[in-house]
Amino acid sequence: MQTRATPATPSALDRFNTAPADEAARTLLTCLGSHDWAHRLTAHRPYPDLPALLAAADEAAYDLTPTALTEALSAETQPALPADTYAAAHTALSAAHAAYESRFGHVFVICLDGLKADEALDHVLAGIRSRLSNDPEEERLVASEELRRLARGRLSRLSGARGTARPATTDPHPANHPNPPPP
Template identity: 35%
Template sequence: MPNVETGAPPYGLAVFNQLDAARAREELLACCASRAFAERVAAGRPYSDTDALAAEAGRVLAELPWDDVLEALDAHPRIGERPRGPGREAAWSRREQAGTAHADREVLEALAAGNAAYEERFGHVYLVCAAGLSAEELLRRLHARLDNDEETERRIVREELAAITRLRLAGLVAPPGGAR
């Protein structure tokens, strides 16, 4: 059973490679909530190493139709809004957005307003790989991206989704106890 606070998985790559297809898809959905992504990456097993898994995930993400990207985006909380509840995906989101945990109220209110403006402009949640970024930096990036055209923003969203997915995949297949 994974540790719901850290999102630590119960196994490494070798065990992931041996999961039945349904369980592998379920685990992959915690990394990227596109059913097409989970299906294709699970079908590519066994992976020789984590680099091969990451490379295949990147290829799949780059080829997903936009509707499948939107499906993945639907699972992401807004920046500045802490996901609630147990589970690996919520734990990962909390950890990834740690830079907003102690942000002052003005910055959080500006993020909320920026999220609303972004969603009005682009029709989906503002997605950014928030790991290691402060709330102020996330807000700067959000404001900069509001000026993007649709094509540019879709490219950036795919890049950000790929970055988040790489982090989560690394966590998913990390050997128990963190040894590599």
């Protein structure tokens, strides 16, 4: 007696590895808004496992040109505050974001992976305040590292990796960025 084997459902990474290049690149752009970064990762498929994809993503993020970094920073949005955050905190955070954007010309980016929701506000405010004292070149390096960390966390979540923390940032306008199929 023979039984039919149920075909295995392809993993998110398998789907990413076999997706058309334009679809894979669009998916990657939800993790980091640099076309150069997304095309580089797409061109080097297939990845044998998530650690290999994450290593390639890190390397590509470290190699971002100033133009690609500017593109990635312009695609980011401010992290959303928890709904129960009080008005004074919104005011303080809005003022801090405005000061940061005025000084550096791009949105403040910070990875909040691993933080509890009630720790995020203090972490963001402390981060903005400390980074406002950076010179522009130093801040581009810090922002680049935060983008790399954001991309790494987003890739992990898109791939369905277990043990990943809550999203690092939340777009206050989710309709602007519909969720693509995971890699």
